[in-house]
Amino acid sequence: MTLLLLALARSTVPLLLAFAATLLHIPAVLRRKIVRTGLVLALVAAASACLSPAGPPVPKNLSLPTIPILQPVESGPMVISSQETPLSETASSVVPWTPGILYGAGILLGTIPLLLGALKLRRILRSARPATNAYVWSELDHAAHRAGIGRPELRISSMAASPFVAGLFRPKIVLPEDETTSQSVRAILSHEVAHIRSRDVAWRLFHRLLCLALWPQPLLWLLLRPARTIEEEACDQDALQGGIRASDYARTLLAVAEGPLPTSAVGMRTPGTSLTRRVAALLQPPTMTPRKRFLFMSFTMTAFVFAVGLAACLAASPQEPDDAAIPQGDLELSVVGAGGKPVTPTSAYLVAYGDAHDQPIVPLRVTQGRIHYRLDKANPKEAAVIVATAPGSAAGFRR
Secondary structure, rough: OOOHHHHHHHHHHHHHHHHHHHOOOOOOHHHHHHHHHHHHHHHHHHHHHHOOOOOOOOOOOOOOOOOOOOOOOOOOOOOEEEOOOOOOHHOOOOOOHHHHHHHHHHHHHHHHHHHHHHHHHHHHHHOOOOOHHHHHHHHHHHHHHHOOOOOOOEEEEEOOOOOOEOOOOEEEEEHHHOOOOOOOHHHHHHHHHHHOOOHHHHHHHHHHHHHHHHOOOOOHHHHHHHHHHHHHHHHHHHOOOOOOHHHHHHHHHHOOOOOOOHHHEEEOOOOOOOOHHHHHHHHOOOOOOOHHEEEHHHHHHHHHHHHHHHHHHHHHHOOOOOOHHOOOOEEOOEOOOOOOOOOOOOEEEEEEEHHHHHOOOEEEEOOOOOOEEEEOOOOOOOOOEEEEEOOOOOOOEOO
């Protein structure tokens, strides 16, 4: 639970930068870059919480303190009790894995829409057939050549409510049947090809998976809708570079039916995007004024400083020592009394605590008043103490 809270806290700064970038009136391509950079930095920052958990550095050199002083008491036989001290009712009632169950349940609930969307997409793709219209293929060749990518697959489906792109490694453009004879095919294909070139399918899936991994982070969910709108605006601007007039493209955008799309697909009329804002951006695209350029550079420098600071924290974070760094060798320990005078122990035992409480009490060798103990990799990983007895000293102990 602590690691999750730390991951959420570290991911907040880059997500705030990404969310603030969606409010800037700068070209959509630049806003898209800032948002994607913020998502990547959020992932790195959250992962750093697991790779470098907060805590004091672990010393590689072991410093052995003086053995605790033995207080004189009435002499008597030493009693070793294996009975464990009961925990309080409050402590025993705490279930340590409850946060893990809640976290897993959140991931499971968030996975359901993704699975349903994947099943819907599979049904649409299985019902789709290759396009046979020569005019549509020629327009697709023109759009792909202008975008500098290979010609993608083109399918026609009666189940598709609006044009969309699907597929991570082999992208496919799916058109409704009534769009194959439309005069707006060039605008539609130019837009969908722009989605392929900018890898919007992969980035949108990455965003959704990040939402699942950090589902208690509200900024990730708040970014979903503006991130989609920015992607659509960027593809709109890219499609206009093919010689299409902005007014004609806006009419095409209004004419294309808006229908539900599978979760892992992107389309020209993606639900949840602002159509009014997109049309306004077409007719009056934002330009980079000196003030906007200053804001963009400020956001870029802030993200860069955050990335450098995060890298420095990772480099300086404490690391657990490996087994080769654990000190080894034979130790000879002596015992002193309350007045600092040497005490001659008659017996000594190694007692382990923590997760190792089931380990047996290990007797140690005592010769000539000195305790012999071998320090090696087989020692208990948890806390352990050495208990020594001497005439007139401790009468007994328990874990």
